[in-house]
Amino acid sequence: MADDGLRFPTSLGTSDETQIRLLGQDLAADLMGKVGFGELAYWLVAGRRPTPGETRVFEAVLVALADHGFTPTAIAARLTYLSAPDSLQGALAAGLLGGGSRFLGVTEDCGRFLHEALAGVSGEIDYDELALRVVKSATGRIPGLGHPVHKKLDPRTPVLFQIAEQEGLKGPHLRLFEAIGRVHPQVLGKTLPLNGAGVCGAALADLGLPIDILRGFALLARAAGLLGHLAEERRNPIGMDVYMTVDRNAVYDS
Structure with missing residues (x-):
């Protein structure tokens, strides 16, 4: 039971036994099947629903940043998955952690x-x-x-x-x-x-x-691309080849 003396205000989401509310809307009745994910992501951060034009520009950004081939972030995700195939979340997180001043940041x-x-x-x-x-x-x-x-x-x-x-x-x-x-x-x-x-x-x-949170949108976009890399790694793995290529060419240097 909630403590009537405590209040944690939020303009995002709340739920009870019968309903989930998000952004002041009934999630099931008002949002599902009616609002795209990009539009929702913008709304969650900006606190207002974007116009169709804003949604188009925002989603173009997400598409532009989703993937750029075998970048360090993708390789990190694939090699982490190779090492810990039981931890999809770890592999995804490994790729996202590489989003910095040279890539994504x-x-x-x-x-x-x-x-x-x-x-x-x-x-x-x-x-x-x-x-x-x-x-x-x-x-x-x-x-x-x-x-x-x-x-x-x-x-x-x-x-x-x-x-x-x-x-x-x-x-x-x-x-x-x-x-x-x-x-x-x-x-x-x-x-x-x-x-x-x-x-x-x-x-x-x-x-x-x-x-201050623009990098978060780059990471949001790249999460989709990394998930694609991990799905492909399951279908057609290259992680072991990457690892073995580096390992076989390692040279001891004192």
């Missing part, structure tokens, strides 16, 4: 970088001018600029720009990121692609989602 890092650059800027913005200042003042790598595989163009980037434009959701973060892509060669002396994880961070920031 760029989504949040880029969103934060752009957000901080736009802080205090008001009125009509000359994005190329602002981008030049940002690139010139940057110390270290600029999040979202460059990619280890896509040296000239990340195919996800123009598509997400286009979708945001079509939905009227190409806001200041995306516009500044786009401008960085135009002006950075003047400063760096070389041309780098705007990577997909970075454009996803800019798009999420333009949707008004909390900057």
